[in-house]
Each structure stands twice: as C-alpha cells, then as structure tokens.
Amino acid sequence: MANQITSIRGMNDIYGDDAVAFDYLIGTAEKTLQRYGYNSIRLPIVEKTELFARSIGEVTDIVEKEMYTFADRNDESLTLRPEGTAGCVRAIVQNGLSHNQIQKLYYTGPMFRYERPQKGRYRQFHQFGVEVFGLATPDIDAELIVLTARLWEQLGLDNLELQINSLGSQEARVAYREKLVEYLSQYKDKLDEDSLRRLDSNPLRILDTKNPEMKDIVDGAPKLIDHLDVESQEHFDIVKSHLDDIGIPFVINPNLVRGLDYYNRTVFEWVTTELGAQGTVCAGGRYDGLVEQIGGKATPAVGFAMGIERLVTLLTDKNKVPSIAKADLYIVTVGDNVSRPGLVISEMVRDAFPNVNVQMNCGGGSFKSQFKKADKSGAKYAIVMGEQEIEEKVVAVKPLRVEGEQQTVEWEALINHLETLFNS
Template identity: 75%
Template sequence: MANKITAIRGMNDIFADSAEAFDYLVKTSENVLHQYGYHSIRLPLVEKTELFARSIGEVTDIVEKEMYTFADRNGDSLTLRPEGTAGCVRAVIQNGLTHNQVQKLYYTGPMFRYERPQKGRYRQFHQFGVEVFGLPEGQIDAELIILSARLWEQLGLENLELQINTLGSNEARMAYRQILVDYFSEHKEQLDEDSLRRLDSNPLRILDSKNPDMKELIEQAPKLIDHLDADCLQHFEEVKAHLDDCGIEYVVNPNLVRGLDYYNRTVFEWVTTELGAQGTVCAGGRYDGLVEQIGGKATPAVGFAMGIERLVALLMDKNLVPPQRQADIFLVLLGEKVTRPGMVLAESLREAFPQANVQMNIGGGSFKSQFKKADKSGAAYAIVLGDQEVEQQVAAVKPLREEGEQKTVAWDELVDYMQPLLNA
C-alpha cells in the first residue's frame, strides 16, 4: 500500500461546519461592503518578490523569514503573497485605476507565511481585505472603522476592542525614529534579542514587543504623538471626532505601530481576549506613500484586512453561524421506471422555484430508508414517484413538517400546486 499523502503543515482543509462559517462570514462581509459602495477585485496569488521587498520592507520579519519564495523557469524570483495590500496597489497602478478617480475595493483569498502553526495562525491563512485609493481625508479612515463595527454587529460579535493610534507623517516618524534609537540605546542591557536586532532596522517595532520583561521600559519610552506636526494631529482628531459622532468606542494605544513599514497616520486594530495569543482579528491603517513607492503617482490610500480563520473561530465558539439551509422538497423515487422522469421533474421544480432547495434520492433504497433521508434533509414536503405514478403521470405530495393530507397531483399541475405551499 502506498504511503498516505497528507496536507502540508499549517495548510489546512476547511470543511463541514467550518466551511459553512467561512462562507457565511465572507457573504456577510460582502453585503456590508456593498452597502458602502465598495467593489470586488480579484488578485493573483503569486507576485514578483520585489513587490513585497519594496512595500513591506526588506528588514521586516515577513520578508526576512516568512515568505514562500522560489525561482520560476525563467529564473525570476516569485513569491506566494504574504498579504494583500501590496498586490492590490500593484494592480491599481498597472491598470490605471487611480488616474483622477477614487477606488473603493475589497478582495478575499489565501495568503502564505512560513510561521510556526498555532491556533489562529497558519501557513496558509485567509484574509478579507478592503482598500481605498484617492481620498486623503480622515473621514474615509473613520468610514472603514465604522463599517467594520457594523460588520461585527451584523455577525453578532461582541467584546471586540478597537485600538487606534497615529503614526504621523513619514518626516515626523523618521525624526521620532532617531529619538527612539537614542532612548533604547541608553537601555541596551534591557533589550531582548529581537529588540536588539530591530534597534537599527525598525525601532518602532520594539514598542509592539510582547516580552513582559520590557513592559516598563516600553511604557516609559518617548511617545510618537508628542512629536507629530499639526496636520497629522488635526487628521487624527478628525478621525476620532467621526468615531465619537457615530458612537464607536475606542482606546488610543500609543504603542500600536503595526508590523509593516508602509503605514502612516491612522492605524487601528480590533482585538479580542477570547482567542489566546492571537487576539487581533482585523487591522489596518493609512499608507499614503505606498502607491508612489511601488511606481505609481502619489496617491492617498487606506485599508484594512480581517483574519478569516480567527473570526470563524469566534463565530463558531459563540454559536453565531446560522444553520445550513435545509431542503424545501425531497423527491422519493421508487421503482425501475422512475429515475429518468424523476430527474426531469426535479429540474422543472428548480426552474420554477429558483430560490428553493430541491433534493432527490439517488441510488435506490426502500420506501422507509428514503423517507429517513427526506426527514434528515429537513424538507417541508416529499414528492413521491413510483412506477404507478409514472404510468399515470402524477406525483404524491406529502407534508413532512406539519399536519396535512397527502395529495395526488398531475405533473403539469405540480408547479401551480406547490406555489402557495413554498411561499407560505
């Protein structure tokens, strides 16, 4: 016997209840985005490695340690996308979508990072991303946060905390960067290995360290918000004012810096304490310099991404996924002559009632076993065909969920007979 082939570690099959929850989350998200006038975009899974090195930052953990990168037959370096924003920016530049126009886009699909698999963190994971191009106002930053809050409400998710911060302009952040380097350099003996490595390459990421031994040192570090220019402070105040007006509660977290180099001004995260260490379920912010950095014309941009696996875990833990829609009609087929006319009859019902769930027995079986299948399907009505019904071109319609008599109905009258029953 050949050895069993299994899935790659950290790349999981999604099926049964998890798949139902996955689909429910995506469909609900799409419905909310449509309410706000956003449009779908489909992006490739594979991009040139240079795109991520240039956008995410060559000295980030993602680019240095986590990307799935390979050379194709032409020798070009390609990478499975580790996140969606860079590919979306590349797409809008390449297709001229930012020329004197605003774009409000969303996408969903798998991302890939070579990480240590754990609950809520996988090597193939799925994101739902939202990106806006062409609007510099804080109003659009607030809209993205507000629509995500509306999504949580529609999903029934509670106890998600919104944390916000501002990273200021690139100029202000670079000046602050040196202030941080000077501060942490004076306390090198208290820095762990990761922080020492980041001291020169990305000192803002030290603020996001989860090492409890460094908590006091980080809390006493200079705050970015104390070193921002007036325009950035005004932008942040505008975002907060819109959130206040719409009743969105938030916490200003001065140590929220996000893990990617391209962010500026507004950054935010929705976090929960109900998923262990992987508590961030949605995160994003503004990245005004990225379009120009990748080769386009300078364009203001802002967006966020949701972790689908983490949100699915929350939905399932709280039993918030509606049950899978059950059958409306189940065709019970008994006898040698019924298979072909039964198939035709089922198709005529699907044609007449496109919203109905019409199932039929396939593979034979006794009257009793087929009615067990009909009951398990949840169907409201069974339509029974035997050899005698085929000869007479009639069908027996039997209610399964309520009191009522079985009726014999001619095939050419079946649609009219079922109409009021299905619309009741």
C-alpha cells in the same frame, strides 16, 4: 498500498461547519461592502518577490523569515503573497486605475507565511481585504472603521475592542525614531534578541513586542502620538470625532504601530480576548506613500484586512452561524424506472423557483432510507415518486417540518401547488 499523502503542516482543509461559517462570513462581508459602494477585485496569488521587498520592507520579519519564495524556470524570483495590500496596489498602478479616480475595492483569498502554526495562525490563511485609493480625508478612515463595526453587528459578534492610533507623517516618524532609539539604547542589556535586531532597522516594531519582560521598558518609551505633526493630529482628531458621532467606543493604544513599514497616520485593530494570543481579527490603516513607492503617481490610500480563520472560530464558538438547510424540497424516487422522471420533475421545479433548493435522491434506496436523507437535508417538503405515481402521472407532496397532510398532485398542477405552499 501506497503511503498516505497528508496536507502540508499549517495548511488545512476547511470543511463541514467551518466551511459553512467560512462562506457565511465572506457572503455577509461582501453584501456589507457592496452596500457602502465597494467593488470586487481578483488578484494573483503569486507576485514578483521585489513587490513585497519594496512595499513591506526588506528588514521586516515577513520578508526576512516568513515568505514562500522560489525561482521559476526563467530564474525569476517569485513569492506566494504574504498579504494582499501590495498586490492590490500593484494592480492599481499597472492597470491605471488610480488616475484621477477614486477606487473602493475588496478582495478575499489565501495568503502564505512560513511561521510556527498555532491556533489562529497558519501557514496558509485567508483574508478579506478592503482598500480605498484617491481619498486623503479622515472621513474615509472613519467609514472603514464604521463598516467593520456594522459587520460585527450583522454577524452577532460582540466583545471586540477597537484600538486606534496615529503614526503621523513620514517626517514626524523619522524625528520620533531618533528619540525612540536614543531611549531604547539605554536598555540594550535588557532588550531581547528580536528587539536588539530591530533597534537599528525598525525600532517602532519594538513597541509591539509580545515579550512580557519588555513591558516596563516599552511603557516608559516616548509615545509617537505625543510627537505628531500638526496636520496628522488634526486628521486623527477628526477620525475620533466621527467615531464619537456614530457611537463607536475606542481605546487609544500608543503602542499600536502595525507590522508593515508602509503605514502612516491612522492605524487601527479590532481585538478580542477570546482567541488567546492571536487576538487581532481585523487590522489596517492609512498608507499614503505606497502607491508611489511601487511606481505609481502619489495617491492617498487606506485599507484593512480581516483574518477569516479567526473570525470563523469566533462565529462557531459563539454559535452565530445560522442553520442553513441543504434543501427546501427533497425528491424521493423508489423503483426501477423512477429516477428519470424524477430528474425531469426536479429540473421543472428549479426552473419555476430559482430561490428554492431542490435536492434529488441519487443512488437508489428504500423509502425508509430515502426519508432519512430527506429529514437530514432539512427540507420542509418531500416529493415522493414510486412506480405507481409514475404510471398515474402524479406525485405525493409530503410535509416534513410543517403541519399538513400528504397530498397527491398531478404533474401539470405541481408548480401551482408548490407556489401555494412556498408562499403560505
């Protein structure tokens, strides 16, 4: 026997209850976004490496350490996407979708980062992303946050805290960066290795450190929110006012800077204390300069991404995934020549009731074994067909989870009979 082949570390199979929760989450999110006027976009998993180096930033941890990058047969450098925004922007630019248009889009799929796998952090993980192009006003920032709050409500998730901040304009960030570097340089002997490396390349990321030994230094640092330009401050004030009007509580986190270089102005995260260290389940913000940075015309943009695996963990831990029956109707067929008419009956029922899940027993078995399967399927009713029923052109309709007696019904009358049962 050959050695067993296993999956790659940090790239997991999703099945059973997790798969049910996965589909439920994505389906609920899609319905929510469609209610707000958003449309689906499908994006490639592989992009040119230059796209991420240009958008995310060459000195970020993602580009320096975490990307799955390889050369194809033409010796072109390609990368498995580590996040979705850059690819969505590339699609907008390449297909001319931002020319005098507003685009409100959503997408979902796997992302890839080479990092140490742990609960809530994997090398292949899934995101649900939302991006808006062509709107510069703070009302769309607020709408994105509001619709995520509505999604949590629909999913039955509570104990999620909204943290918000503003990164201001690019010019304000440059001026603040100088003040921050000047402050942090006083503590070079106390900075950890990552912070020392970031001091020259990306000092704002030091504010987001998870090292508890750095807490006092970070807490004493000048705050970007205190150095905003006037327009960014007004923008942020309006976002906060919208959230107050809707009644969505939030916490201003001055150290919330996001891990990617392209953000400006509004940034936000939804966090929980119920997932340990990986507590962020949704994060995003405004990135007005990215479209131009990737080669398009200057276009305001804002978006967010949700971590599917982390939200699935919350849903399953809290028993928030509704029980979904595999079948509404189960067809039991026993006998040598019963499966063929059984298949005909099953398709006849599917044609008549597009929203009814019909499961037909396959593989044979006794009445007892098939009724066990019928019960396990969650079906309310079973259609029972044996050799005698085939000969008489009737079926037995047996209630499994509702009150009532088993009834014998002629084939021609079956659809009307089922319609009465389903509508009762």
